[in-house]
Amino acid sequence: MNTSLNPVQRRSALKLAAYGKQVDNSSSQTLFIFAGGPRAWGRAKREYQTGVNRALVLPEKSNPSDYRWPVSGRGVIAIDYGVDLNEPLYEALSLTLLRQGSIGVIAIHQPTNKTYRFERG
Numbered sequence: 001m002n003t004s005l006n007p008v009q010r011r012s013a014l015k016l017a018a019y020g021k022q023v024d025n026s027s028s029q030t031l032f033i034f035a036g037g038p039r040a041w042g043r044a045k046r047e048y049q050t051g052v053n054r055a056l057v058l059p060e061k062s063n064p065s066d067y068r069w070p071v072s073g074r075g076v077i078a079i080d081y082g083v084d085l086n087e088p089l090y091e092a093l094s095l096t097l098l099r100q101g102s103i104g105v106i107a108i109h110q111p112t113n114k115t116y117r118f119e120r121g
Contacts, residue, residue, distance in 0.1 A: 014068040018057035019044055023070050029054055031074050033093070036060065036081030036110070043081070064093040072101030079108050087116070094118035 018041075023031065032047065034040035035058040047055035058064060058078075076097050080086065090107035097105050098120055107116040 014066065017067040017069050018059060019048070019055055020068070020070055022048060022053055023056065024053040025070055027054065028073055031056060031071055031076045033058055033069075033076055033078040033097075034081065035078065035089070035093075036083075039081035040079075043079070058093060064089075064096040067096075069097055069100050069102075071097050074102060076102050076105045077108065078105060079110055081110050083111060085109050085112060085114060090116050091118075 017033075032044075032055045034043045034055065037060045040057050040060075044055040044057045047053075056069065058067075060082075078090065078093055078097075080089070086109075090109075094105040094107060094116070095118070098118060104117070104119040107118070108114070
């Protein structure tokens with residue numbers, strides 16, 4: 001990415017997160033972000049099949065800051081289905097989401113049920 005862009009230009013140049021075009025942007029309901037490979041993709045797909053239009057996917061081995069997340073003014077629950085507990089990923093994802101306007105993030109490592117909470121301020 002061109003680092004000479006100002007922050008607004010840089011953010012608009014980012015690729016929208018997976019399923020981002022399908023998110024109901026008229027709602028202020030909590031968004032779900034699924035991570036951890038094939039289980040994450042399957043879970044997001046099931047959400048849309050049931051009419052819950054507020055799920056996104058963080059592709060495996062991706063940097064969260066490489067994406068534009070439609071999270072402004074919303075809380076986020078991030079669920080990681082990966083085998084390994086990845087605390088640096090949760091922190092990076094949460095900081096990215098907070099910078100992009102989320103009001104708070106709860107990250108859950110599903111296999112261990114370990115939970116992390118990140119808020120503005």
